[in-house]
Amino acid sequence: MSATGATPARLRRLLRGTFGLDALRDGQQAVIDRVLAGRNTLAVMPTGSGKSLCYQLPALALDVRALVVSPLVALMKDQCDKLCALGLGAVQLHAAMNAQARDDALDAIDTGRAQFVFVTPERLSEPGFTARFAGFPPGLLVVDEAHCIAQWGHDFRPAFLDIGAARSALGRPVVLALTATATADAAEEICHHLGIPRDGVVSTGTWRPNLRYRVEHLGDEAGKAARVLAYVQDTPGAGLVYTATVRAAESLASALELAGESAACYHGRMPPAARRQGQDDFMAGPVRVVVGSDAVGLG
Numbered sequence: 001m002s003a004t005g006a007t008p009a010r011l012r013r014l015l016r017g018t019f020g021l022d023a024l025r026d027g028q029q030a031v032i033d034r035v036l037a038g039r040n041t042l043a044v045m046p047t048g049s050g051k052s053l054c055y056q057l058p059a060l061a062l063d064v065r066a067l068v069v070s071p072l073v074a075l076m077k078d079q080c081d082k083l084c085a086l087g088l089g090a091v092q093l094h095a096a097m098n099a100q101a102r103d104d105a106l107d108a109i110d111t112g113r114a115q116f117v118f119v120t121p122e123r124l125s126e127p128g129f130t131a132r133f134a135g136f137p138p139g140l141l142v143v144d145e146a147h148c149i150a151q152w153g154h155d156f157r158p159a160f161l162d163i164g165a166a167r168s169a170l171g172r173p174v175v176l177a178l179t180a181t182a183t184a185d186a187a188e189e190i191c192h193h194l195g196i197p198r199d200g201v202v203s204t205g206t207w208r209p210n211l212r213y214r215v216e217h218l219g220d221e222a223g224k225a226a227r228v229l230a231y232v233q234d235t236p237g238a239g240l241v242y243t244a245t246v247r248a249a250e251s252l253a254s255a256l257e258l259a260g261e262s263a264a265c266y267h268g269r270m271p272p273a274a275r276r277q278g279q280d281d282f283m284a285g286p287v288r289v290v291v292g293s294d295a296v297g298l299g
Helices: 009-017 026-036 052-060 075-084 100-111 158-169 185-195 221-234 245-256 272-284
Strands: 041-042 065-069 090-093 114-118 136-142 174-180 201-203 239-242 263-266 289-292
Touching: 009 052, 026 041, 026 052, 026 065, 026 201, 052 065, 052 174, 075 090, 075 114, 075 272, 090 100, 114 201, 158 185, 174 185, 185 201, 201 221, 201 245, 221 239, 221 245, 245 263, 245 289, 263 272, 272 289
Parallel strands: 041 174, 041 201, 065 114, 065 136, 090 114, 136 174, 239 289, 263 289
Antiparallel strands: none
16 A cells, blocks of 8 residues: 555545545544555544544545454444445445345445445454455455454454454555554554554553543442433433343333433344434434443444
């Protein structure tokens, strides 16, 4: 991947014309400069700091395909929808898709129409999948939520440990690993698996001054539900409520709805269409609060 043609003027035009932004943040600038130079990079940046732009802008500036590996179906859908809304060619592949959507995505990959391809690590590791990119190979391999390599790769989702081999099969594109949190040990393991040099880590820290943390001790489930209801009613804006179980998520979502709140449930046992509808309603505004298990991300 060469930075030829990715001039500062072109980057500014793309930044403003495509994304509606006037300038890059310091962390974004450092990561994007490395990617444009063809250098493998691990970016550790807080949630909300604009990590997605760190691969989207270089892919457009260099006119290369970006293959994005993500474990989070809801996040994958959100990013793909946003790129499509900007008029860019983007598709996603995961187990929750119906046959027609999957076939359409595969056709867009095979014909080169999709510049941004979002896949789960399990899909990437399927036999023969990387061969689909032979005609239009990716110039950039993005590993989103890269801390999962260290946290889940050894047991829960071993496909994370196959990404390095898949990269070789894809022609060794430039790697950009993204995470909002990684210990020193986790960062070292990510770099080892993805071929990122020690000096290839760009970290802006994980502190977000707009976040507040508080722990409250409540006696029972009824007390928890009452406290959440009171908090939701007293707090403006949209929000997410995480629960430990599917049953708790369903119960709390029902309680919020009965209290007149615009709430929806989201968990892995729901049909894919219902999860998509809930996410769309949350993003568009009809639903103010989503109550869910970890499947809000994992799907």
